[in-house]
Amino acid sequence: MPSAPEAPLPRHLEPLDALRGVAVSLVFLQHLGDRWLPAFEIAAARLPAPLAAVVIACVHHAHVGVDLFFVLSGFSLAYGELLAAGKETSVLAFYKRRILRIFPAYMVATALVVFTHPMRMKLLDTWQTLLGYLFVVQGYVELPSGFIGASWSLTTEIHAYILFPFLFASLAPSLRGRQEISWRRGRRIAIPVLLTTCFLAWGLRLGALMYFARFGGKTWWLLELTQHRLVFVRLDQFALGAAAAVIYAAKRDDWKPHAALLLGAGIVSVILGACVEEPGWGTLGYAGGYPLVSIGMAAIVLGATLRNRGAVPLARLGRASYGFFLNHQWVLGLTTAAFGRIWWGFVTATSVSSALLVGGSAFLFSYVAGELSRRHVEERFLKRRNLPEQFPQPPPTDR
Numbered sequence: 001m002p003s004a005p006e007a008p009l010p011r012h013l014e015p016l017d018a019l020r021g022v023a024v025s026l027v028f029l030q031h032l033g034d035r036w037l038p039a040f041e042i043a044a045a046r047l048p049a050p051l052a053a054v055v056i057a058c059v060h061h062a063h064v065g066v067d068l069f070f071v072l073s074g075f076s077l078a079y080g081e082l083l084a085a086g087k088e089t090s091v092l093a094f095y096k097r098r099i100l101r102i103f104p105a106y107m108v109a110t111a112l113v114v115f116t117h118p119m120r121m122k123l124l125d126t127w128q129t130l131l132g133y134l135f136v137v138q139g140y141v142e143l144p145s146g147f148i149g150a151s152w153s154l155t156t157e158i159h160a161y162i163l164f165p166f167l168f169a170s171l172a173p174s175l176r177g178r179q180e181i182s183w184r185r186g187r188r189i190a191i192p193v194l195l196t197t198c199f200l201a202w203g204l205r206l207g208a209l210m211y212f213a214r215f216g217g218k219t220w221w222l223l224e225l226t227q228h229r230l231v232f233v234r235l236d237q238f239a240l241g242a243a244a245a246v247i248y249a250a251k252r253d254d255w256k257p258h259a260a261l262l263l264g265a266g267i268v269s270v271i272l273g274a275c276v277e278e279p280g281w282g283t284l285g286y287a288g289g290y291p292l293v294s295i296g297m298a299a300i301v302l303g304a305t306l307r308n309r310g311a312v313p314l315a316r317l318g319r320a321s322y323g324f325f326l327n328h329q330w331v332l333g334l335t336t337a338a339f340g341r342i343w344w345g346f347v348t349a350t351s352v353s354s355a356l357l358v359g360g361s362a363f364l365f366s367y368v369a370g371e372l373s374r375r376h377v378e379e380r381f382l383k384r385r386n387l388p389e390q391f392p393q394p395p396p397t398d399r
Contacts, residue, residue: 009082014310015307016301016304017310017314018314019304020321021311023065024317024318024328028324028332028362029059030065032355035355040056041056043355064297070237071240071244071298072301073160074160074245078246095161101382102154102322106326139152139153139155140225153229156230197235208222209223210287256307259304262299262302263300266300266303268296269299270296270300273289276292317370321370322370322373326370326373328362331369335362
């Protein structure tokens with residue numbers, strides 16, 4: 001008896017939007033903690049010891065939002081191409097969608113920073129700095145980071161876009177003229193390629209870390225590049241996200257009963273990895289924690305999409321995550337300055353009330369900026385050129 005035809009892939013996955021909301025909230029928490037860590041510590045001291053440890057750990061390790069964003073990008077890139085299977089497209093069309101998805105909103109955010117925060121213009125005092133930000137190479141060139149501090153990650157994201165049609169060709173059937181991708185093909189070709197990419201990225205990262213641990217501390221920028229910023233040491237996260245997309249597309253009905261297990265295992269893996277990355281564990285511990293976080297994030301993404309349940313507020317935030325990401329740091333700075341001028345002496349680094357007031361206000365204003373960016377910049381540029389708003393919604397964030 002012939003088997004029933006497989007249901008088509010859903011064009012929109014609400015859990016991905018919710019996970020973007022989680023990721024951008026973690027990024028915001030990280031930057032809020034940079035300003036008000038003493039206030040968080042004072043607030044945590046009033047709580048029971050286990051709960052206080054959880055609060056401080058969340059602030060210290062909020063940088064895992066970076067890893068979640070990169071894994072989401074890998075999933076979205078692969079899933080978008082799986083959705084496009086059987087349609088005529090090209091590598092140039094793929095690049096065009098990515099350019100229109102990133103650059104218009106980025107340029108608008110850059111202009112907003114210039115006009116709303118004139119002091120930051122001092123950071124653009126040389127033509128090299130200006131060109132670095134205009135061409136989005138600040139992730140690889142040591143430029144003043146205060147302009148749009150987290151925008152370094154766009155460099156990594158863009159280079160992953162450039163490499164995707166070539167490295168992940170087995171996951172992009174529409175770019176290769178193929179009509180579909182089967183689980184057998186994915187298992188035999190795509191999954192080994194992606195896992196090999198992961199091991200190469202982890203090996204490069206560990207090798208660089210051991211080199212710098214041995215030969216000393218005059219190369220901080222190279223250490224930052226080889227641990228966080230170079231696309232080659234982040235390819236494992238894109239690859240794991242893409243592998244999760246292949247598994248979801250081919251085996252979602254078989255794997256759905258295991259969604260809760262994947263979510264739980266992913267959360268445990270992220271917590272363990274973040275703890276092992278602490279300096280007390282040494283070089284091997286730091287290098288080992290990173291793969292645990294990456295694998296855990298991929299398991300969370302796969303488990304969440306299999307459950308196919310998204311929290312509506314987080315999903316709304318996730319849809320505005322790109323504009324939120326681009327604007328949240330200067331919004332946080334302006335909000336802090338405004339409250340400090342209105343209530344002189346109230347906004348201090350050790351005040352729990354000021355951290356909550358300024359942080360909550362800046363979060364709300366950043367969401368409004370992100371929503372305006374989505375509606376009036378990102379969607380408008382895509383619709384004007386008759387390009388669908390396909391996955392992914394960039395970007396990752398600061399670490």
